[in-house]
Amino acid sequence: MLKLPHKVCLSMKVDSFSDHDSLFAGLAKRVGARLLLASTSEVYGDPEVHPQSEDYWGHVNPIGPRACYDEGKRVAETMCYAYMKQEGVEVRVARIFNTFGPRMHMNDGRVVSNFILQALQGEPLTVYGSGSQTRAFQYVSDLVNGLVALMNSNVSSPVNLGNPEEHTILEFAQLIKNLVGSGSEIQFLSEAQDDPQKRKPDIKKAKLMLGWEPVVPLEEGLNKAIHYFRKELEYQA
Amino acid sequence: MLKLPHKVCLSMKVDSFSDHDSLFAGLAKRVGARLLLASTSEVYGDPEVHPQSEDYWGHVNPIGPRACYDEGKRVAETMCYAYMKQEGVEVRVARIFNTFGPRMHMNDGRVVSNFILQALQGEPLTVYGSGSQTRAFQYVSDLVNGLVALMNSNVSSPVNLGNPEEHTILEFAQLIKNLVGSGSEIQFLSEAQDDPQKRKPDIKKAKLMLGWEPVVPLEEGLNKAIHYFRKELEYQA
Ligand SMILES: NC(=O)c1ccc[n+]([C@@H]2O[C@H](COP(=O)([O-])OP(=O)(O)OC[C@H]3O[C@@H](n4cnc5c(N)ncnc54)[C@H](O)[C@@H]3O)[C@@H](O)[C@H]2O)c1
Ligand SMILES: NC(=O)c1ccc[n+]([C@@H]2O[C@H](COP(=O)([O-])OP(=O)(O)OC[C@H]3O[C@@H](n4cnc5c(N)ncnc54)[C@H](O)[C@@H]3O)[C@@H](O)[C@H]2O)c1
Ligand SMILES: O=c1ccn([C@@H]2O[C@H](COP(=O)(O)OP(=O)(O)O)[C@@H](O)[C@H]2O)c(=O)[nH]1
Ligand SMILES: O=c1ccn([C@@H]2O[C@H](COP(=O)(O)OP(=O)(O)O)[C@@H](O)[C@H]2O)c(=O)[nH]1
Ligand SMILES: O=c1ccn([C@@H]2O[C@H](COP(=O)(O)OP(=O)(O)O)[C@@H](O)[C@H]2O)c(=O)[nH]1
Ligand SMILES: O=c1ccn([C@@H]2O[C@H](COP(=O)(O)OP(=O)(O)O)[C@@H](O)[C@H]2O)c(=O)[nH]1
Numbered sequence: 487m488l489k490l491p492h493k494v495c496l497s498m499k500v501d502s503f504s505d506h507d508s509l510f511a512g513l514a515k516r517v518g519a520r521l522l523l524a525s526t527s528e529v530y531g532d533p534e535v536h537p538q539s540e541d542y543w544g545h546v547n548p549i550g551p552r553a554c555y556d557e558g559k560r561v562a563e564t565m566c567y568a569y570m571k572q573e574g575v576e577v578r579v580a581r582i583f584n585t586f587g588p589r590m591h592m593n594d595g596r597v598v599s600n601f602i603l604q605a606l607q608g609e610p611l612t613v614y615g616s617g618s619q620t621r622a623f624q625y626v627s628d629l630v631n632g633l634v635a636l637m638n639s640n641v642s643s644p645v646n647l648g649n650p651e652e653h654t655i656l657e658f659a660q661l662i663k664n665l666v667g668s669g670s671e672i673q674f675l676s677e678a679q680d681d682p683q684k685r686k687p688d689i690k691k692a693k694l695m696l697g698w699e700p701v702v703p704l705e706e707g708l709n710k711a712i713h714y715f716r717k718e719l720e721y722q723a
Numbered sequence: 724m725l726k727l728p729h730k731v732c733l734s735m736k737v738d739s740f741s742d743h744d745s746l747f748a749g750l751a752k753r754v755g756a757r758l759l760l761a762s763t764s765e766v767y768g769d770p771e772v773h774p775q776s777e778d779y780w781g782h783v784n785p786i787g788p789r790a791c792y793d794e795g796k797r798v799a800e801t802m803c804y805a806y807m808k809q810e811g812v813e814v815r816v817a818r819i820f821n822t823f824g825p826r827m828h829m830n831d832g833r834v835v836s837n838f839i840l841q842a843l844q845g846e847p848l849t850v851y852g853s854g855s856q857t858r859a860f861q862y863v864s865d866l867v868n869g870l871v872a873l874m875n876s877n878v879s880s881p882v883n884l885g886n887p888e889e890h891t892i893l894e895f896a897q898l899i900k901n902l903v904g905s906g907s908e909i910q911f912l913s914e915a916q917d918d919p920q921k922r923k924p925d926i927k928k929a930k931l932m933l934g935w936e937p938v939v940p941l942e943e944g945l946n947k948a949i950h951y952f953r954k955e956l957e958y959q960a
Contacts, residue, residue: 529785547780548766549881553801561798564790644786 511569520576522637523566525644527583528556532682537652539688540581540644550680563644570642578636583648583687587626587707588714598623598708601659602715605668615677617656622686624649625707628700635696648687649700665708748806757813759874760803762881764820765793769919774889776925777818777881787917800881807879815873820885820924824863824944825951835860835945838896839952842905852914854893859923861886862944865937872933885924886937902945 514521530538531546546556569575586598593599604611624647632647653661659672692698751758767775768783783793806812823835830836841848861884869884890898896909929935 531780543768543782543784545780548797548800549804554805557794557798557801560785561794563785564794567786568791 511565511573511575515569515573515575518576520578520637521566521569522633523562523577523579525563525579525581526555526559527581527646527648527685527687528552528682529560529563529581530682530685531556532680533684536684537650537686537688538646540646540691547680551678552680577642578639579642579644580633580636581644581646581648581687582629583646583685584621584623585626585629585648586623586711588710590626590711592715592718597621597655597658598662598711599715601662602666602708602712603719605663605666605670606712606716606719608668608670610671610673611659611663613655613659613672613674615655615674615681617659617672617674618654619681619683620652620654620685621658622649622652623658623704623707624700625702625704625710628702632692632696632698632700635692635698639696641691641695645692645696646687646689647692647698648689649704650687650689651704652684652686653704661705662708662712665705666712748802748810748812752806752810752812755813757815757874758803758806759870760799760814760816762800762816762818763792763796764818764883764885764922764924765789765919766797766800766818767919767922768793769917770921773921774887774923774925775883777883777928784917789917814879815876816879816881817870817873818881818883818885818924819866820883820922821858821860822863822866822885823860823948825947827863827948829952829955834858834892834895835899835948836952838899839903839945839949840956842900842903842907843949843953843956845905845907847908847910848896848900850892850896850909850911852892852911852918854896854909854911855891856918856920857889857891857922858895859886859889860895860941860944861937862939862941862947865939869929869933869935869937872929872935876933878928878932882929882933883924883926884929884935885926886941887924887926888941889921889923890941898942899945899949902942903949 511521513519527538529546530542530544533542534545535542546560547553548557563579566577566579570577590596590599592603601611628649629647636645636647656672663670663672689699748758750756764775766783767779767781770779771782772779783797784790785794800816803814803816807814827833827836829840838848865886866884873882873884900907900909926936
């Protein structure tokens with residue numbers, strides 16, 4: 487999902503399971519298919535519990551700048567379980583934590599793509615706030631394996647899919663700069679409003695019930711993403 | 724809104740600002756009208772902060788039995804502010820706390836109507852759980868005055884409208900039994916899942932910005948509701 491708050495907000499109608507999403511649920515019911523909701527760690531908001539497990543109710547500002555995405559996903563989960571209980575639709579809900587890899591959008595404003603592009607182009611790496619906020623990044627192939635395991639399981643309640651290796655954003659900036667071998671500066675910009683300060687998945691449930699855990703080391707994943715972005719820039723030039 | 728979880732859930736599409744609610748927003752924009760959202764104290768969920776003021780982000784289970792109503796209202800607020808910011812629609816958001824009065828539905832399962840009907844009919848007053856959970860009830864005419872004041876104000880952010888006089892549910896049962904002069908027993912049933920344990924509005928904002936506060940004493944309001952329900956039962960007999 488592109489991170490363009492001012493443009494995507496009214497597309498929340500899509501995230502929040504309106505028109506053609508209810509249509510998908512109707513279709514799923516008719517053909518007896520399982521519905522997968524690509525939910526998100528953002529349902530936990532700016533969490534007051536760390537790490538975040540599936541039974542945490544979250545800490546979301548319903549009218550803040552991130553609300554369209556966060557509340558849209560929360561209500562999409564609510565609707566999934568309404569369809570499950572009332573219409574018998576089979577649902578699987580993955581709460582996906584930050585994910586990256588080749589073929590992600592170059593300009594969607596997410597931190598990994600921003601930092602890699604900035605490092606490759608010799609531009610300053612833009613850290614919002616002090617950079618002490620944390621995230622835990624998973625490589626896309628781990629996520630895909632988790633989604634497949636979830637769809638093949640009997641687990642209809644929400645499951646976190648993410649890599650629990652947590653770093654500060656400043657550490658990410660330094661790591662990416664080093665992996666690229668870039669001479670870019672690190673530039674501190676103003677903090678983003680309602681930016682979650684800590685985020686890390688508790689993945690006990692996925693380990694226990696899906697036999698899943700991430701296996702791709704962070705540096706290996708980042709090198710693949712850097713390789714992809716380098717080629718893309720060459721191709722564009 | 725009728726409190727019939729198993730039936731109303733999929734009508735959340737209405738609460739959550741889908742099809743014809745977006746249409747209302749479109750209409751409001753076209754004719755330059757102000758949109759009033761009848762939001763609810765349920766956006767605060769089972770609150771961990773007491774009393775609840777408008778800047779509290781709430782504590783809501785996104786996949787619990789009350790989620791359809793709570794998350795539906797949260798996302799309706801989100802959508803209101805999206806329409807405000809992106810489309811320039813003027814919005815007013817009232818977070819309405821428990822309200823009662825004549826002409827409320829007899830059989831919607833809310834506590835005031837249940838207790839009054841039970842007391843009038845000599846049936847046991849059904850208290851869910853220990854009855855130590857609290858609510859604060861406002862009389863309908865106070866709410867209406869608050870809504871009018873809100874619509875005539877410049878306050879586009881959410882405003883609590885409720886009566887801060889807080890009582891336990893057991894106290895309500897005893898009070899209603901006494902006002903009716905009923906010989907009904909008080910019967911303790913099992914606790915409702917995710918039932919908010921404490922709820923009381925912080926109405927500083929409404930006092931300051933709307934010059935509003937509730938004026939109808941609880942007993943006076945209850946007597947009017949009891950009078951109405953008594954007549955309704957006579958009419959039905
Ligand atoms: N990337 C992450 O870190 C992350 C984290 C949590 C959740 N998610 C969720 O995972 C999902 C995918 O995220 P992503 O980062 O891969 O997004 P993306 O924007 O990279 O990919 C979305 C894809 O969906 C397609 N698409 C958009 N609207 C569509 C429609 N109406 N019908 C069919 N296809 C449509 C787009 O063309 C695009 O290929 C989203 O629901 C997102 O909210 C992603
Ligand atoms: N009563 C409370 O304590 C309370 C508390 C918080 C919020 N609210 C909110 O206030 C609003 C009114 O609540 P209420 O208790 O008076 O409900 P209610 O069920 O008594 O009244 C709702 C009214 O809306 C009408 N209605 C329903 N769907 C409609 C539609 N599509 N178009 C036009 N009219 C329609 C119904 O016929 C009914 O007259 C609701 O949005 C509710 O969520 C009520
Ligand atoms: O299964 C689908 C459903 C929709 N769309 C696309 O999603 C966009 C929005 O679709 P629609 O107009 O149905 O949604 P709405 O505008 O009502 O949110 C359009 O570009 C559609 O072509 C799609 O690619 N696949
Ligand atoms: O150029 C950027 C983009 C993002 N971030 C920060 O990186 C973290 C992750 O942001 P992203 O948008 O990638 O994902 P999300 O906030 O949804 O986890 C947040 O703390 C952002 O403030 C940053 O410092 N610089
Ligand atoms: O301004 C309105 C809009 C709708 N409705 C009624 O609300 C119900 C649902 O309307 P609609 O079919 O448009 O909504 P949906 O089923 O798509 O949620 C119908 O009984 C409509 O007659 C109404 O009374 N007033
Ligand atoms: O017959 C009843 C109906 C409700 N309640 C309790 O009364 C409180 C208010 O319930 P209501 O459904 O009226 O409103 P809400 O929970 O939405 O505030 C809750 O703690 C309910 O568990 C009760 O004890 N007996």
